Amino acid sequence: MRRDAAARLANMSADERALLRPLVETSSGFRVTAAVLGGVTLWGVFAYYLQVRYGLGRTGLNRPEYWGIYIICFVFFIGISHAGTLISAILRVSKAEWRRSITRSAELITVLVIGFGAIQPIIDLGRPDRVMNVVLHAQLMSPLLWDVVSIGLYFIACTVYLYVPLLPDLALIRDSGIKAPGLYKFLAAGYRDTPSQRARLERVIGILSIVVIPIAVSVHTIIGWIFAMTLRPMWHSTIFGPYFVMGAIYSGIAAILVAMAVLRKAYKLQEYFKPVHFDYLGRLLLVFSLLWFYFTFAEYLTAFYGGEPAEMRTFWAKVSGPFAIPFWSMVAGCFFIPLTLMWRRSTRTPRGTFVAGIAVMIGMWLERFNIVVPTSVNPRWEVESIGHYMPSWVELSIMAATFSGFILLYMFATKFVPIVSIWEIKEGREESVRLVADRVAGYLPHAATSLAGGDH
Amino acid sequence: MSPTRREFVWTTGAAGAALALSRAHGILWTTADDEQVGWEPGIEERLSSACLVCPARCGIRGRLVDGRLVEITGNPLHPMSRGGVCPRGLAGVQVLYHPQRLASPLQRVGPRGSGDWREISRDEALAIVGERLRDLRVGGRPEALALLSGYCAGTMSDLWRQFLGSFGSPNYVPDEHDDATEVIMSLVHGIPRRPSYDLERAELVLSFGAPLFESWWSPLQALVAYAGRGSGDGARPRFIQVDTRLSRTAAGAHEWVGVRPGTYAALALGIAYVLIRDELIDDEFIAQRVEGFEDFTDARGRRRDGYRSLVMRDYRTEEVSASTGVSVERITSLARAFARSQPALAVLGSEVTRSPEGLLAGLAVHSLNVLVGSVSRPGGVMFGDDPPLEPLARPVLDPTARAGLGREQIGDPGAPFGGGDRALRFAETVAGSSNPVVEVLLVYYANPLASSDRPEIWQDALDRIPFVVSFSPFLDETSGHADVIIPDLLPYERWQDAPTPPSYPYPVWGLCRPLVEPHEGGTHTGDAVLALARNLGGSVAESLPFDGFEAAVKARARGLFAARRGMLLGDEFERRHHRQMEQRGWWLPEHSHFERFWEDLVERGGWTDLFYDDTDPARVSRRPGGRIHLMPEELLQALEEQGSAGAPYSRVARTSSAAELEFPLLLIPYRLFTLASGTLTLEPWLAEQPAVFPEVFWGPWVEVNPETAETLGLADHTMVWVVSARGRYRARLKVFPGTARENVCAPYRLRHPDGEVANPRRLLDNSRDRLTGLASWYTTRVRLERA
Amino acid sequence: MTRWGMVIDLDLCTGCAACEIACKSENNIATVPPDQAEMGRAISWMKVQAELEGDFPHTNVRFTPRPCMHCDNPPCIKVCPVEATYINDEGIVGQIYARCIGCRYCANACPYTAKYFNWYGPEWSDSERRHLNPDVSLRRKGVIEKCTFCHHRLQNAREKARAESRELREEDFQPACAEICPTSAITFGDLDNPNHRVSELKEDPRAVRLLEDLGTKSKVYYLASRE
Ligand SMILES: Nc1nc2c(c(=O)[nH]1)N[C@H]1C(S)=C(S)[C@@H](COP(=O)(O)OP(=O)(O)OC[C@H]3O[C@@H](n4cnc5c(=O)[nH]c(N)nc54)[C@H](O)[C@@H]3O)O[C@H]1N2
Ligand SMILES: Nc1nc2c(c(=O)[nH]1)N[C@H]1C(S)=C(S)[C@@H](COP(=O)(O)OP(=O)(O)OC[C@H]3O[C@@H](n4cnc5c(=O)[nH]c(N)nc54)[C@H](O)[C@@H]3O)O[C@H]1N2
Ligand code: SF4
Ligand code: SF4
Ligand code: SF4
Ligand code: SF4
């Protein structure tokens, strides 16, 4: 089977050969990594068992530090999920041609990461056995409930949005018969890349890419609202909705960059993830680092200027108090590092963007931390003594497991679907040059005739 | 709604399913409904009783459900506590069901303290003890029987005295709150009785170190007065607390005057100075009722400085300010306030007397009341009387008894005034003598091995006593070293009369009655004593002719019934009505038969007489001549005999000792509000957060000023050793701005969760007041080391 | 319209904490072991808080007994996803322990940190079980709890009044803390009923509510002379 799969590959087009190889060949490096990640994940599952068995007491949480690592990870992961769908949707809508080789890997991130994000609040529950009460006794005033809805929607939309553009490639794999024929026959759902099907496909993708944008925006807006709707100092802020969305996209881009850099090495895809891709995304990252600074500055300035005592206690706790280190690391990771690296073309290289991406991801995790913890430990009612928080090994294990679990799943995914959309690349090679030429022509004066048709 | 459901299932269905599964096994969670398990309310009752947790003896009500005591609330009819109960009283329910409680009488089988016991029956136990006692009388050594008794008032102590008396032993050894206030009153007023304080009707209460709201004789008396609930018109006295630390009392009071340790007397006399200088004293009262204010000639015809001269010479405000650390202005304003707002009251904290010059210091503080004439006046110092109880029975003394009583008490005071720390002197004597002076020791409500500041001496003493009987319901340190334990019933299971302490001006005879079924393994110590008497027979039995303690208590109430005064506990209206009647010399009986009287008394929770006759000169002074003596002869003599420099009201130069270098800090032990006993591992509710401030949980701590902690390089919350020349103990350091820089405040009666005792009093240097023999509690120097 | 509320006179409060213990006894509040308490997991529906300021000998203390404020506009109930915390038509904010999923959102939303979470299941030694109050259900692992204004006492009082076929009187329904306070610092009753003391006390010039500016419409008033 292996050998003839290789044989089959041999007589396929270069693109197909390069992009389908990961599906049939598995390096030992892959196995080792998978084993390690698997171990970590299982350990986390065990930690969670303990938590369920004995209670949330096994965490470092307390009063008034009611929320910790889990909620931080929740916000963080859902944020990452904006990588794929939103970015790729925007790129699609804006007909950015360079998108073609990166959308798939991005969308894949989204779908997988949503799941891992969504379970965090459940892990955080004191009574997960009653989770169904959210449905049975739904209280529509609660932002938590809005969140359940929007995340639900988002998950569906993203899955569809991942699946539809997959069809041609699935069909291709089915026809090539290099792997699990039964499975791909099912997945490809009788798609036979006929021109009419292809046309319909394109239309559906077009619609989806527009639909997902508002949904994606709503998701993180609402997550921001979960905090903003309380009266807690430095949570109760109108900017939180947009602030969170921006941050989400930001961390999303960072995630794509990191993923691309890794895939590029692991699967030798230098041909597909070209410096130019990194360069463009790098520019995007640059823009967002500035945006991030703008939002953050606005947020903190208003708090500081208002000078309300309760707000100031939290404010100083972050800026110069016990949380100064996470705070300034955040500023470095989300602003200075990406700014300095993405500023010059010379560092907008794959390596440069990789470093910047990592910095931003860490920075954004810290941002979530700096939002959740300092406010929690500084109760609004000032006579209440200041709290403290030290995550327990259980929490840290579960967090580690979440990361490893996600990476693991992503790795397996690359074993089943081409990580770069084959058909879109093809399409690019065959048509986009002409299309772009026309479009560009369309922008220019007196040259629209060929497109406008003889209507005068 | 429905879309929500569908999508919700999408995201969380998987997780949900998994968890639903584990739930099915029912191991992980109790299901909703079992949160109600076993909660069908049963038969409910509320019974009046009295709280025996501390000497205050407040009126309580027990809430019973199906015979379980589920809650303690206050008895609003009790004139002193008025329905209030303190945290300790409330936590009583956790004492009743305390895990350390003994299930039955025990006899030691292994060596002492080995913890090997044999469960025996009540009769067996009583037989064994009776045996030993009879031998003593047969052998003609009744005095070789001794009783060590913790705080115990009313019929229980009368019963013990009657028993020892008729048995022939003079060795009733109280191990209760010793201080010199009683001595001071007998010297100044010729009335050997702890003073009562009419806090309720005072305008100003100036307390010197007395922990009025915490561990005073009656915290509830003070709290009720503070709230103005005592004075019919709701007027509130102003409370000013002079204290070396920000105690709970200081915090609750209207004003706190922080002073240097051991300078209470100086401050008092500084105030006296201003009173005299500005002519704010009650000249008339002094002229008519007071001796020793002006210069006088003593018995040996020598000219002596009087109070006035001494104070005017030694206590100029500047000097007082320097020694006490209180500003001149503050002293002056305190004095003015004290004189202007009449009636004003200076409360003598028993602690004042626990210093090397304690007696004189106490004298100084009390003198303020004399200067403004606040003696036996409404809102002043008073001398209440005891409830007119029926005497137990005429003690019958046979020759053996007479002989025994003729022999001298073990552990002589060794000081001209007061018994000193009586229990400790007793222990010293017993430990010091080669042949056993005590053959049988009965231990009641006391646990010296845990509570004494010299446990090692007590250990030796116990080792030299052949037979030790404990009546403790708990296996505490001392009962652990006994030969036989006959566990007492707990307060909520037994009959006992509960008279309010002397601090309350009016006699209240509270009644503690069984709320729950007595524990089958327990024996009311009163019943045990009566049984022993019966079993000894003869004159002893004749002296205690009761077939049970309940009968004895009831018999005593006949005195109240016949007294033609007082009333059963009643509400505000009844109280006022009664007081007015008695003022006019009226008294109408409410009951014609004793039985009905008794029933009502039990139902209401006690008897009281709220009329205080302040026209009675015997309540001002009972000294020959009926005058108050600020310069008591016997005191002056004693001082001379000791060749002591200190005359009353004259300053003694404070000598700074070498120890101050090695031990830079001064130890200030204090009793925690939330603690009632040195022994019991605390009631969980109280142990979890023993103090409102500083914020502490469970274990012991010491309070240190932020600056001091900083200079010592010790962070808040670190575990430290408190080290004195005599020993050390472990506690958490709590940074607390209410502590002076040079002090370490140490709550006592705490233990570590593992049971390790943390008793600052074991560090005390052995200095004592030569006049009273009382140990000084506030002169010990310590240092702190990281543990 | 009945609106149950409380007035606490801080000028009378000596911080004795009897209210705290009375509440624990009345409402079956379990203690937590030392390490847990140190972590800030002790439960105390009524918490006497001490504000200290100044250094020896000028240190001042202000005690503030803090129950649940039973806000008329409670931030805590809005956010609960399952309606496990609610306000009834007499203004008492309650908890449904059997429904609570333990997300602790309400706890975060309460500006007075009046809510407590059961990080572990409560542990009752056999001796402690003996004195549990049968009128109050026990809370288990993973749910939120807080002061209920001793709601169960109201139900009992109502039944009693009905049995004696008469109106509910002020003294019929007093929560444990108000009942026990040695200085009568705590007054409880119907804020809208002119015959109840609270209704006039809350008009006292000294009357303030905590964090009034948040518009929670707290029904616990504090009397404090601004010295
Ligand atoms: N909670 C509770 N109360 C009780 C009892 C109980 O078991 N529990 N038992 C009763 C008994 S037996 C006793 S002995 C009493 C104990 O009660 P007290 O004899 O009053 O002793 P403490 O409660 O330790 O109070 C000592 C006070 O003196 C102050 N002080 C500190 N330094 C000095 C100083 O240099 N001079 C003076 N004069 N005072 C100073 C301290 O601040 C402290 O507040 O309590 C009685 N009441
Ligand atoms: N560590 C420490 N030492 C102290 C003090 C302190 O506060 N802390 N205070 C000092 C002072 S002022 C005094 S007065 C003495 C007091 O010291 P003690 O007289 O020893 O008083 P407690 O330590 O309360 O011990 C009383 C004992 O009585 C027993 N007991 C409890 N309830 C009952 C009951 O219902 N019936 C009977 N028969 N026994 C019962 C308990 O076992 C308890 O151990 O200690 C002195 N030493
Ligand atoms: S003051 Fe003493 S007697 Fe009164 S309730 Fe408290 S402990 Fe009991
Ligand atoms: S019981 Fe009363 S006085 Fe004591 S703390 Fe509570 S409110 Fe204050
Ligand atoms: S005080 Fe807190 S818990 Fe109580 S009602 Fe208000 S918001 Fe809710
Ligand atoms: S913790 Fe319970 S009560 Fe609070 S919001 Fe969550 S579900 Fe509602």
Ligand code: SF4
């Ligand atoms: S009202 Fe009841 S529940 Fe609330 S604090 Fe007071 S006693 Fe506790």
Ligand SMILES: [Mo]
């Ligand atoms: Mo004592």
